[in-house]
Amino acid sequence: MDNVIEIRGIIRDFKLGQETVHVLKGIDLEIERGEYVAIMGPSGSGKSTLMNLLGCLDTPTGGSYILNGSDVSTMTDDELAEIRNKEIGFVFQTFNLLPRTTALDNVALPMIYAGTSKANRNKRAAEVLTDVGLADRMDHKPNQLSGGQRQRVAVGRALVNKPSIILADEPTGNLDSKTSVEIMSLFDDIHASGNTVILVTHEEDIAAHAHRIIRLRDGIIESDIKR
Ligand SMILES: Nc1ncnc2c1ncn2[C@@H]1O[C@H](COP(=O)(O)OP(=O)(O)O)[C@@H](O)[C@H]1O
Numbered sequence: 149m150d151n152v153i154e155i156r157g158i159i160r161d162f163k164l165g166q167e168t169v170h171v172l173k174g175i176d177l178e179i180e181r182g183e184y185v186a187i188m189g190p191s192g193s194g195k196s197t198l199m200n201l202l203g204c205l206d207t208p209t210g211g212s213y214i215l216n217g218s219d220v221s222t223m224t225d226d227e228l229a230e231i232r233n234k235e236i237g238f239v240f241q242t243f244n245l246l247p248r249t250t251a252l253d254n255v256a257l258p259m260i261y262a263g264t265s266k267a268n269r270n271k272r273a274a275e276v277l278t279d280v281g282l283a284d285r286m287d288h289k290p291n292q293l294s295g296g297q298r299q300r301v302a303v304g305r306a307l308v309n310k311p312s313i314i315l316a317d318e319p320t321g322n323l324d325s326k327t328s329v330e331i332m333s334l335f336d337d338i339h340a341s342g343n344t345v346i347l348v349t350h351e352e353d354i355a356a357h358a359h360r361i362i363r364l365r366d367g368i369i370e371s372d373i374k375r
């Protein structure tokens with residue numbers, strides 16, 4: 149079996165003053181390369197906390213996380229930053245683009261950290277923007293783009309270093325329903341071309357794009373159904 153993600157007994161507590169908030173209470177999860185997974189659950193159930201751990205934006209209080217064969221639960225912040233840039237493409241609900249920066253430069257940014265030359269960065273960023281349907285918008289800044297176009301730029305940025313997994317936390321949460329359908333068709337294409345895609349959503353019709361639905365409740369996995 150080719151698991152891109154293996155987590156065992158993941159716990160995440162947050163200290164708030166004197167109190168400890170137990171957010172993730174022991175999560176075990178294996179995700180195979182090439183899966184298309186939706187994570188659902190009520191607000192506050194721990195979906196974003198789990199995604200941040202999967203995306204190496206955060207480290208667990210307990211338990212282990214093997215990402216693409218490496219144990220990331222014990223890595224230093226520098227090691228994590230490197231693995232994140234190489235292995236993870238993260239798409240956020242609020243796009244998180246640099247505001248005064250063109251679509252091309254936003255997409256090229258992760259390649260700066262990867263040490264790619266400027267000519268190769270521009271070539272690859274243009275290729276990815278073409279793939280996400282923005283060949284004619286490369287020089288536009290985020291405020292010159294619609295919400296759907298901004299999210300396409302963010303998806304391009306997530307794909308540019310050819311990561312092992314694409315994580316998207318409510319990627320259609322700020323989009324109208326027509327634009328959501330377009331963005332989901334983009335994720336469907338990304339999955340069809342061999343990528344592992346994990347997304348969080350509140351909406352059953354968005355989750356129906358995935359082949360596996362994991363439901364969280366109160367920091368534990370309530371159900372995990374493949375179809
Ligand atoms: N940095 C933090 N400090 C304290 N509590 C947090 C922190 N991050 C998340 N939480 C708490 O963890 C719970 C789950 O949050 P989150 O993972 O964002 O839920 P979801 O994405 O499912 O809505 C919430 O009760 C939230 O307040």
Ligand SMILES: [Mg+2]
Pocket residue numbers: 195196197
């Ligand atoms: Mg959330």
